[in-house]
Amino acid sequence: MDRIASPRQRPHRLARWPWFALLGALAGCATLGGAQGGKPLVPTAFQVRTGPYVVCTNDKLDADAPVVRQLQSLEVQVRETLGLRVDPGASPVEVYILDDRRSFEHFLTFYYPDLPHRRAFFLANGNQRVIYTFFSDRLEEDIRHEATHALLHVAVGDIPLWLDEGLAEYFEGPAEAKGLNPEHAGRLPGDLAGGWKPDLARLESLRTVRQMTPRDYRESWAWVHYLLNDGRPQKAALLGYLSDLRASAQARPISGRLEGPTCEPMLAHLGKLRETPIALDAPRDPTVRLQSAPAEPPSSPKRRGFLTRLRDFFGS
Ligand SMILES: [Zn+2]
Structure with a gap:
């Protein structure tokens, strides 16, 4: 489903975006030239498997990296709040974290030239589900938003737009x-x-x-x-x-x-x-x-x- 027109420039689900683009990306057939040193356009060098996700990066990502812990925390919170469990036999959700904004914009230009540039998006086709984003000081929020879409897609299937986005907005914070x-x-x-x-x-x-x-x-x-x-x-x-x-x-x-x-x-x-009780004094x-503002x-x-x-x- 096209989520590309939000003025907030939120990360978005693109469940019905042309699939050929994803296949091309996964084939790693494009590389960043020049200053990017010929790195694959889509990172595949390092992978961390956690729960239903496999997180792919160009540089090594620790198994307890903040973004990995956010994915784990989100899965627990969604299970405890909504009672949704992901079938352990389901195909893993592929999460590609590009190096930086420039790499991500290059990627979008190559594969999604018609899209306004976004910080992240979720794409699904049948049992294959992919999240694309990049390292930024808003990564954890973006990942939690997109991963909520992914968990819902795995555990429930297609759900109405308002509910999909409402739940993603609900779970995107820590x-x-x-x-x-x-x-x-x-x-x-x-x-x-x-x-x-x-x-x-x-x-x-x-x-x-x-x-x-x-x-x-x-x-x-x-x-x-x-x-x-x-x-x-x-x-x-x-x-x-x-x-x-x-x-x-x-x-x-x-x-x-x-x-x-x-x-x-x-x-x-x-x-x-x-008046909602929230442990604001919890260790930070x-x-x-x-962060949740439009891209700066x-x-x-x-x-x-x-x-x-x-x-x-x-x-x-
Ligand atoms: Zn969304």
Whole structure:
């Protein structure tokens, strides 16, 4: 599914992108010339296998590297939150981490010349699933976002756009954030002041990323946070929906599964977010430098880490 038009320039799932490009990439038939020293365009020199992933890089990646630990943490969090387990016999998700932004842009130009340049994307065709991204100070966040798409694709299959992105936004922060996305939570009050009203049925009608605005991403995240954290009936409805989607992509939409009004309870949930217990005093991993703004030029100052943004959200 094309996710290339988001103004936020989020990493995106490209589940139905032409497959020939991926095959060419995996064949390693292209190389970076000149200053890149003829390295393969797609890194294959080193591989780390962890859970359902095989992570490929040009330089050696330690088995306990931060990005590997984030993949492991994500798998546990998705299992504990959604009850989704990946079949150990499933084909591994291939994760290619290119050296840097320049290499990644070169790669995109070679294989996806029609795409706006992105920080990362997920591509799936049948049982083959691939994530492409590059080393940056936003790698862990990007990996968690794309790996969520991959886990959902392996464990459930195709799921509706709003839910796929809402869950990816929910899980992209470190586990200690417990699904709270401080940027989304911080902007929704302004959306409300501007006249926005949540409308789950409208979100469910969206079919392509070109229809999704940044606010739709925020709303998708908000619905997922509400459904998973406000009460047992809501969470049961979401888990039941995911279970039914595994059997059929035409499963009854979740808006038809929730009893009573949903808009007001969801807004009330958003209003309580600042009271959500989160271990903000947890030891901060200095290697986790998670960021979520649009891509900046390399010379841009570094953004605050995810946990710093969380602390700012709670005013602590
Ligand atoms: Zn996405």
